[in-house]
Amino acid sequence: MIYLIDSYSLLNTIAPNADGLPDLKAIIQRWHGERIRRIDRYIQLCVAGGLSCVAGRSLPENTGVYLASRNGAVATSARAMSSIEADGQLPKPLHFVNTLGNSAGFYLTQLLGLTGTAVVCSAEQLSFEAALTHACLDLQARQCDTALVGSFDETPLPVQHQRRRLNITDSQAPLLEGSHWLLLSRHAQNARAKLRAPEYTESLSQALRREDTGVQLAFSPNKAEASKLPGSHTVYNPVEGAIPHGSFSGAALVEQLKLPCGTHVAREGKTYCTVRWTSA
Amino acid sequence: MKISIRAFEARCSLGASVEPAVTNLLSGASSPRQHTFDNLQEPVTLPYFSAPPAGDFYRAQASCLNSLLERAQLSRTERRRTALLMGSSSFDVHISESQYRRELNTLGPEQALPMPIVGYGKIAQHLADQLALGPHRYAYSTACTSSANALLYAARLLQQDQADHALVLGCEHLNATSALGFYGLGLISPRGEMAPFDARRDGLILGEGTGALLLSKPSQTPASERRWQLAGGAIGTDNYSLTAAHVSGKEIAKVIRAALADADITAADIAAIKLHGTASLLNDEAEAAALHQVFATLPQGFALKPYVGHTLGACGALETALTLGSLARGTLPDNPRALGDGELAVPLLKEKRPAQPGYYLLNCFAFGGNNNALIIRDQGANE
Amino acid sequence: MPDAVTPELKHALKQMIIDECDKDELSPTDIQDDQALLGGDLDLDSLDVLQICMAVKTQYGVRIEGNTAAQRALKSIDTLADTIVRQSTP
Numbered sequence: 001m002i003y004l005i006d007s008y009s010l011l012n013t014i015a016p017n018a019d020g021l022p023d024l025k026a027i028i029q030r031w032h033g034e035r036i037r038r039i040d041r042y043i044q045l046c047v048a049g050g051l052s053c054v055a056g057r058s059l060p061e062n063t064g065v066y067l068a069s070r071n072g073a074v075a076t077s078a079r080a081m082s083s084i085e086a087d088g089q090l091p092k093p094l095h096f097v098n099t100l101g102n103s104a105g106f107y108l109t110q111l112l113g114l115t116g117t118a119v120v121c122s123a124e125q126l127s128f129e130a131a132l133t134h135a136c137l138d139l140q141a142r143q144c145d146t147a148l149v150g151s152f153d154e155t156p157l158p159v160q161h162q163r164r165r166l167n168i169t170d171s172q173a174p175l176l177e178g179s180h181w182l183l184l185s186r187h188a189q190n191a192r193a194k195l196r197a198p199e200y201t202e203s204l205s206q207a208l209r210r211e212d213t214g215v216q217l218a219f220s221p222n223k224a225e226a227s228k229l230p231g232s233h234t235v236y237n238p239v240e241g242a243i244p245h246g247s248f249s250g251a252a253l254v255e256q257l258k259l260p261c262g263t264h265v266a267r268e269g270k271t272y273c274t275v276r277w278t279s280a
Numbered sequence: 281m282k283i284s285i286r287a288f289e290a291r292c293s294l295g296a297s298v299e300p301a302v303t304n305l306l307s308g309a310s311s312p313r314q315h316t317f318d319n320l321q322e323p324v325t326l327p328y329f330s331a332p333p334a335g336d337f338y339r340a341q342a343s344c345l346n347s348l349l350e351r352a353q354l355s356r357t358e359r360r361r362t363a364l365l366m367g368s369s370s371f372d373v374h375i376s377e378s379q380y381r382r383e384l385n386t387l388g389p390e391q392a393l394p395m396p397i398v399g400y401g402k403i404a405q406h407l408a409d410q411l412a413l414g415p416h417r418y419a420y421s422t423a424c425t426s427s428a429n430a431l432l433y434a435a436r437l438l439q440q441d442q443a444d445h446a447l448v449l450g451c452e453h454l455n456a457t458s459a460l461g462f463y464g465l466g467l468i469s470p471r472g473e474m475a476p477f478d479a480r481r482d483g484l485i486l487g488e489g490t491g492a493l494l495l496s497k498p499s500q501t502p503a504s505e506r507r508w509q510l511a512g513g514a515i516g517t518d519n520y521s522l523t524a525a526h527v528s529g530k531e532i533a534k535v536i537r538a539a540l541a542d543a544d545i546t547a548a549d550i551a552a553i554k555l556h557g558t559a560s561l562l563n564d565e566a567e568a569a570a571l572h573q574v575f576a577t578l579p580q581g582f583a584l585k586p587y588v589g590h591t592l593g594a595c596g597a598l599e600t601a602l603t604l605g606s607l608a609r610g611t612l613p614d615n616p617r618a619l620g621d622g623e624l625a626v627p628l629l630k631e632k633r634p635a636q637p638g639y640y641l642l643n644c645f646a647f648g649g650n651n652n653a654l655i656i657r658d659q660g661a662n663e
Numbered sequence: 664m665p666d667a668v669t670p671e672l673k674h675a676l677k678q679m680i681i682d683e684c685d686k687d688e689l690s691p692t693d694i695q696d697d698q699a700l701l702g703g704d705l706d707l708d709s710l711d712v713l714q715i716c717m718a719v720k721t722q723y724g725v726r727i728e729g730n731t732a733a734q735r736a737l738k739s740i741d742t743l744a745d746t747i748v749r750q751s752t753p
Contacts, residue, residue, distance in 0.1 A: 037685040038710075065517070071398040072421060077373070077457070078395035084456045085381050086389045088321035089721060093713040094685075096461030097522055101369065101421030102648025109649070110519035115531060117515040118650055119429055122400035122419040130401075130418050137436045165398045200415035269405065271415040465713060466730075523710060 002139050003191035003280060005146075005183040008053035009254035010045070013239045014155040014175045021157065021177070024048045031056060032111055038094055039107055041177075042073040045152040046104035047111065049179025054112060054148065057183075062116035064144040067105050068131035068151035070122055070246050073098055074165070075156030104152070116144055125219075125268040127151050128180060128250030129198045129275065135184055136197035145186045152179035153246025166245050174242045180250030182257075191280035193260065199274045204228045207265050207272035214262030218252035219244065282657065283435040284501040285493055285508040287351045288601040289344050292489030292588040293329035302605035305613055306632060310587040312472065312485050317456055319381075326463060327472040329487030329589030330454065337372060337453060338403065341490065342410050345447050348494040349411065352505070354445060356412065361444040363416035365434045366404040366451070367426030369593035371419070372397055374455035407449075416443055421593075424646035425515070426450065427491065428596025431654060432513040434495050444500045450597025451490040458592060459486055465523065467560055474590075476557030476583040477564050477626040478619050484558045487589020491598030508604055509657040511639060512543025518649040524562040525645060529569030532651055536574045536641065539653035543639065550579045550655075551638035552612055554603045555626070556645050557583030558590055567643060568624040579641075582613045582629050596644045596652065603642065607635045607658050664724060664751035668744045676743055683718045684711045696740045712737060719743070725750045 012022045024044045028036065031051035039047065046067065076098045080091035097103055101120045109118055117138060123130035128151035135147035155162050155175040162175060184195065201207050205228045208215060215233035236252035249266035253275060256262050260279040265272055288298060294310055295301035304310060312327040334340035349359065376397040383392035400419040408417040416437060420426045427450025434446035452458075462468055462484070469483035495510060516535030520526035540547060556567055571578055584599045591598050606613050612635045615628040637660035644652045665672050677691035680700070684707060694705070701707055707715075715737065716727045725747050727736045736746040 035688060037687070069421075070401065072400055074395055074398055080457050080461065081373075081377060081380060082389075082394040084317075084460055085319070085377060085394070086384055086392070088319060090320070090324075090460050090464040090717065091457060092683075092717060093461075093464050093710055094683075096457070096464060097647065097710065099457065099461070100423045100647050101426065102423050102646055102650045103522060105517075105650070106519050106522055106648040109517050115517045115519070115534070118422075118517045119433070119515060120421045122421060123417055124399060124401040124405050127401065133416075133442075134418075134433060137433070137440055137442075140440060141436060161393055164393050165396060202415065269409065271417075273415075464717060521708075 002195045003185045003188050004193040004195045005185050007254045007257050008181045009251055010049055011178040011251045016172055018159055040076045040098050042154045043104045043107055045179040047107055049152055049181045050108045050150050053181035053183050060146050062144050063114050063146040064116050064138050065109055065118040066131040066135040066149045067120045068127040070127040070153050126266055126273050128247055129273045133198045139186050147184040150181040151247035151250040168243050176242055178247050178251050180247055180254045193277040193280050195277045201272055202270050204272055207274045212263040214259045216256040216264055218249040218266040281439050282509040282511050283438050284496050284498050284506050285510055286496050286501055286505040287348045287494040288604050289492045290598055290601040292331050293487055296332040298605045305587055306611055326468055327485045331489045342407055344490055344492050352494055359412050360414050362413045363437050363443040363446040364404050364408045364413050365418050365430035366449040367420040367430040367593050368451050369423045369426055370455050370458050373457055374453045377456055414443055422646055422650045424592050425644050425650045425652040426593035428644035428652040435510045438497050444497050446495045448493045448597055450594035452488050452591045452594040454488045474559040474586045476559040477621055477624050479621040481559040483560055484590045487591045489591045489594050489598050491594055491601040507659050511655045511657040512539055513654040514538035514542055516651045525566035527562055527565045529566045532566055532570035533573040535651045536653045539655050543655040545639055547575050549639045550641050551636055552580040552640055554642040555581050555583045556643040557585055568626045580629055583615055610635050665748055668748050673740050673744050676740055679718055683714045700737050723747050
């Protein structure tokens with residue numbers, strides 16, 4: 001059995017003409033007083049979200065850390081690339097190391113004193129669910145007793161660059177940045193809910209059952225999909241006009257987890273992923 | 281449940297497919313070429329292990345995976361029960377770089393978009409659609425352990441019945457960001473030779489390539505294809521330093537012990553070790569220290585990076601495929617040019633030895649302290 | 664290229680170290696000319712050393728190559744300024 005101990009979500013709206021990004025340092029400082037140098041926005045999102053979800057708890061050293069990002073360290077990768085291609089210079093060492101997949105997790109595990117399994121995975125719109133699936137595999141196989149699951153994506157400035165990367169043509173659409181987290185355990189102590197591992201299917205009618213309650217979709221259903229929805233549901237739409245991107249489905253799941261029991265459905269291509277929970 | 285490794289493929293500096301690559305590996309034929317990055321203000325020339333050209337990057341990955349599906353004759357239904365796990369440190373960043381370069385020329389630096397292609401999971405998603413695979417499609421971005429982690433989670437997915445089969449793909453393609461990033465960190469061998477565990481070691485040489493493996497649940501594997509098993513593995517975190525393992529080797533020793541326990545064997549059961557062996561000063565020291573903590577007497581060891589370079593995110597899958605290819609010929613690869621280093625005391629095989637059925641440890645470690653150890657079991661050709 | 668060690672050069676080097684190593688909490692006046700840059704209060708590591716050497720190369724055209732040379736040049740602001748002036752004066 002997998003238990004939800006806590007969750008945390010940070011979702012910032014980045015206006016179409018934004019020339020700055022919301023402060024994350026205050027969130028980090030709440031849990032770690034000393035300023036952490038040499039970390040870029042992407043790593044800050046990881047550390048801010050992860051520390052806030054753990055919220056000062058002391059975790060077992062072998063806690064598994066399951067990270068996801070749909071797009072990774074875009075801003076720093078772009079800086080390294082423009083150093084080379086536009087300026088004809090070598091990428092700065094600090095930029096280069098921050099483009100590597102493990103760097104965000106390195107800072108987080110170091111701050112939390114964790115030395116167990118850590119992995120960074122990605123699966124387009126099901127990236128958060130990918131990290132959750134990996135955590136559930138390891139919890140069920142008793143590879144670890146506690147798991148920290150997080151997905152984070154940045155919106156680097158300038159916004160119009162990121163819109164081009166994401167192929168978003170609406171120049172008025174706000175973009176999002178976020179960091180979404182779950183703390184899971186094999187033990188029921190202090191648990192908020194019992195969670196079932198994500199289930200994957202290719203049909204929406206199989207993704208949902210009649211008895212499902214608190215159904216929330218992390219996507220807008222098209223007509224064909226709408227006709228297959230068995231009962232009442234809501235569609236996660238936190239920011240008017242924003243087109244889902246990055247770790248959006250993580251934001252949706254963490255928001256819906258405020259209900260004592262519920263069902264979350266996300267979609268990528270023809271695949272639907274369902275996560276269900278009931279009160280502990 | 282021990283997962284079967286039914287088929288594998290490799291493309292690297294040693295050859296365009298696994299058979300010629302293993303032939304060249306066992307004949308010791310390999311040396312890096314030079315690659316010049318000439319659009320820098322001061323051009324840089326680096327040694328590099330280039331793979332034979334394979335045409336369109338995406339199509340090459342698809343055809344490599346498809347060849348494994350065909351070899352195993354997986355039906356349409358079986359393909360729907362097949363997961364795809366891809367590991368890379370750079371994915372298609374080389375295509376991003378060339379798009380950006382084109383835009384710099386046509387639109388100028390104000391308008392050109394750096395890092396135009398984003399989405400680590402895009403390639404796995406496209407490949408799985410193209411090959412009509414099932415819903416588990418994951419990309420791993422843990423730098424040099426990316427495809428080793430993909431292998432481990434492929435086994436775990438199958439053990440828990442989330443799929444019947446899994447394709448694992450590790451790939452790395454020459455790109456300026458990785459090559460010049462490593463060069464900027466001072467990690468590329470100035471002598472242009474990789475000498476792991478050797479007193480003369482002075483750094484690594486990068487390489488490109490693809491390693492691909494097909495894993496199946498034993499119940500879904502014909503008896504004739506059950507020779508190799510992924511018997512176990514583990515991941516651990518060493519957050520001592522962003523760019524180097526703790527030289528005590530403590531965390532690496534822990535991950536090796538966890539892998540042995542996962543495979544339900546002891547250190548004495550290991551027949552040989554495929555070392556990570558990056559030939560960088562500190563990481564070889566850490567790997568050596570860890571091995572001496574785990575093994576009372578070190579088993580035979582060999583390193584593949586002197587032949588194919590450090591293929592970063594691909595090395596887990598690629599070096600596993602090359603190891604299996606060598607075992608299939610009943611021979612352990614050697615490192616005849618290795619002098620060894622009295623201090624590290626990790627003797628590499630000086631000459632080829634017959635490979636015996638048994639358990640093999642495969643080490644793989646990454647920047648950012650992500651460490652992976654896998655255990656492969658060779659049950660021998662006749663079982 | 665600087666042809667003499669001046670207070671301005673040293674000030675610029677201090678600011679460069681603060682920027683390159685993300686030591687925002689410091690200002691140039693917090694770093695003494697003869698203070699140990701490595702292994703002292705500044706707590707700079709090997710990654711900082713690489714970062715500083717690359718910035719010196721870009722800004723002053725002076726190469727500091729190899730670990731030994733870097734350790735020697737980065738003993739203090741004084742030695743860094745000396746290294747730059749010595750190597751950029753023909």
